[in-house]
Amino acid sequence: MVCAAEQRFGLGESMTYQTLGAVLIVLHAWMAQGAPAQEQIPEVNTEGWTSSEVCGECHQAIHAVWQHSLHSRSWTNGVFQAAYRRALDSFGPTGARQCLPCHAPTSRHTQDYEVAQPITAEGVTCDFCHSVKAVNLTGESCSVELDVGKAKYGPLRHAQSPAHRIVNSPLHTRSEFCAACHEYRNASGLTVLGTYSEWKASPYAKLGKQCQDCHMPLVPGRVVALNVKEKTPASVNLHDISGSHDLDRVREAITLKLDGVDWFGNRVWVFLEVTNRGSGHCFPTGLPMHRAVLEVVLRDRGIEIDRREIQFAVVMLDKEGRPLQHEHEVFLQAARIRSDTRLKPKEARKIEVSFRKVEAPKLTVSASLFYEYCTETIVADEAGERIEPVEMKFLVASVQRTITKPGG
Ligand code: HEC
Ligand code: HEC
Ligand code: HEC
Ligand code: HEC
Numbered sequence: 001m002v003c004a005a006e007q008r009f010g011l012g013e014s015m016t017y018q019t020l021g022a023v024l025i026v027l028h029a030w031m032a033q034g035a036p037a038q039e040q041i042p043e044v045n046t047e048g049w050t051s052s053e054v055c056g057e058c059h060q061a062i063h064a065v066w067q068h069s070l071h072s073r074s075w076t077n078g079v080f081q082a083a084y085r086r087a088l089d090s091f092g093p094t095g096a097r098q099c100l101p102c103h104a105p106t107s108r109h110t111q112d113y114e115v116a117q118p119i120t121a122e123g124v125t126c127d128f129c130h131s132v133k134a135v136n137l138t139g140e141s142c143s144v145e146l147d148v149g150k151a152k153y154g155p156l157r158h159a160q161s162p163a164h165r166i167v168n169s170p171l172h173t174r175s176e177f178c179a180a181c182h183e184y185r186n187a188s189g190l191t192v193l194g195t196y197s198e199w200k201a202s203p204y205a206k207l208g209k210q211c212q213d214c215h216m217p218l219v220p221g222r223v224v225a226l227n228v229k230e231k232t233p234a235s236v237n238l239h240d241i242s243g244s245h246d247l248d249r250v251r252e253a254i255t256l257k258l259d260g261v262d263w264f265g266n267r268v269w270v271f272l273e274v275t276n277r278g279s280g281h282c283f284p285t286g287l288p289m290h291r292a293v294l295e296v297v298l299r300d301r302g303i304e305i306d307r308r309e310i311q312f313a314v315v316m317l318d319k320e321g322r323p324l325q326h327e328h329e330v331f332l333q334a335a336r337i338r339s340d341t342r343l344k345p346k347e348a349r350k351i352e353v354s355f356r357k358v359e360a361p362k363l364t365v366s367a368s369l370f371y372e373y374c375t376e377t378i379v380a381d382e383a384g385e386r387i388e389p390v391e392m393k394f395l396v397a398s399v400q401r402t403i404t405k406p407g408g
């Protein structure tokens with residue numbers, strides 16, 4: 001069971017909970033000192049897209065955190081690039097182009113499908129999100145209305161900037177904004193990514209708890225550097241946007257309880273409960289390759305004698321009924337859902353597992369819940385670049401109990 005988190009980001013890049021800690025320290029440092037004085041005010045391109053590097057000259061605290069997010073690597077990361085190359089091989093440039101609206105979203109406006117411009121490779125970049133004027137959720141897949149150039153759309157009410165026009169946008173504080181990319185229905189009409197609709201049907205939507213409330217909490221940090229503007233809010237929304245790669249957060253959200261073990265003759269029943277306490281959508285959500293697996297194992301003095309596995313996953317099939325196991329296939333070929341056993345928001349699921357022919361006098365019952373993602377990534381070394389499989393497997397929760405056979 002190798003935990004290959006580092007490889008997730010490909011080409012040696014890695015983002016862990018620890019680096020987020022480091023980023024927060026940097027953020028505090030900026031709060032205290034402001035920024036080094038600059039000769040020239042960096043200029044926003046009022047005619048088209050502006051690089052995150054330019055935004056980052058003034059919005060340093062936000063840039064420092066975004067830089068380490070998966071959003072900033074949505075185009076470059078090795079896992080995406082491996083799948084994108086498979087899409088090119090299987091479906092050609094026109095098929096693979098369908099990945100760009102979310103992984104290289106400025107192409108929605110520039111039509112740079114060759115990814116020739118540096119801004120396209122910036123992926124989910126500052127200027128894309130802050131040029132979104134409206135999100136249209138009624139179409140086949142979500143379309144956005146963009147206002148590219150002078151204006152920056154955001155949540156602040158009384159902000160003023162010498163660098164760009166500011167438009168107050170309540171949309172940016174709502175889940176509908178994220179739905180632009182976190183909800184996807186393909187050409188066959190099948191919902192491949194349903195994070196937004198899972199949330200919309202959940203108690204969180206009724207309570208008004210948005211994606212941003214969980215994924216972009218307010219943290220200390222200046223909205224703009226001191227030399228640009230002295231009076232600015234002292235907190236920013238965390239742009240790291242961590243999800244399941246933040247293990248502490250998954251462990252807080254998902255719990256596992258052992259309700260009891262019954263043993264009659266040579267049969268053993270194990271009663272468990274798995275609860276999605278704190279995730280605002282299904283667990284797992286997003287790609288159907290994200291799975292959770294509950295492993296229940298019986299051991300006699302340390303030696304495994306039997307086991308059961310229960311999956312929490314959605315299985316998608318193509319037109320011929322073949323299960324799809326790769327990202328590029330689900331986006332383009334998924335036609336229907338065979339089964340969906342994921343945990344809904346706030347769902348507490350009772351699970352009963354039974355074993356036959358148990359002969360031992362004493363048993364240890366253990367149950368472990370894992371989060372898994374099996375995929376591929378690009379590996380680069382002296383021999384060149386190639387695609388290799390990666391398996392991510394993290395322990396979310398585990399319980400254990402030792403029992404003696406009744407009357408034995
Ligand atoms: C020359 C410095 C400078 C640059 C460069 C700059 N900004 Fe700003 N930005 C500001 C200032 C100043 C404010 C206002 C802060 C305040 O009033 O507290 C601001 C505010 C904002 C806001 C808040 C708007 C709101 O209503 O919530 C957003 C969003 C924003 N900028 C995005 C960007 C993006 C995206 C870029 C790059 C394309 C960028 N900025 C480049 C100085 C800059
Ligand atoms: C995935 C889209 C997305 C990306 C990428 C993004 N932002 Fe934001 N940004 C938001 C949202 C959404 C909010 C408002 C969150 C809220 O109010 O709940 C926000 C808030 C802000 C604000 C207002 C202050 C605050 O923190 O609330 C500024 C300034 C800002 N972003 C600048 C930037 C800069 C600079 C970058 C790139 C380094 C960037 N953003 C990247 C979505 C994005
Ligand atoms: C322009 C498209 C776009 C928008 C808008 C967007 N996202 Fe994403 N998001 C992505 C893509 C693409 C990825 C996958 C990046 C990758 O790993 O290659 C992603 C990944 C994520 C992840 C996964 C991180 C992890 O740990 O696995 C989270 C969480 C997330 N986004 C939350 C949000 C939230 C919250 C919003 C709204 C404030 C939002 N996103 C808006 C495109 C977008
Ligand atoms: C109540 C808090 C909460 C809300 C609301 C919420 N999330 Fe999450 N989200 C979590 C937690 C906790 C996790 C980690 C556990 C998991 O994977 O479900 C997570 C994980 C994710 C992931 C990573 C999935 C993976 O397996 O890599 C994405 C993407 C994501 N959320 C997007 C969103 C979007 C988009 C919305 C709004 C439509 C949203 N979330 C609303 C708490 C929340």
Ligand code: HEC
Nearest residue numbers: 079080083084098099102181182184285286287327328331
């Ligand atoms: C509607 C927007 C959208 C489209 C279109 C899209 N993706 Fe994604 N993709 C996402 C989001 C959002 C995530 C993060 C999902 C999550 O973790 O819940 C993601 C995640 C991924 C990941 C996992 C990356 C990682 O770091 O874990 C791969 C691989 C991927 N997409 C490949 C593709 C390919 C290949 C295509 C085109 C055939 C494609 N995507 C089209 C939105 C999209």
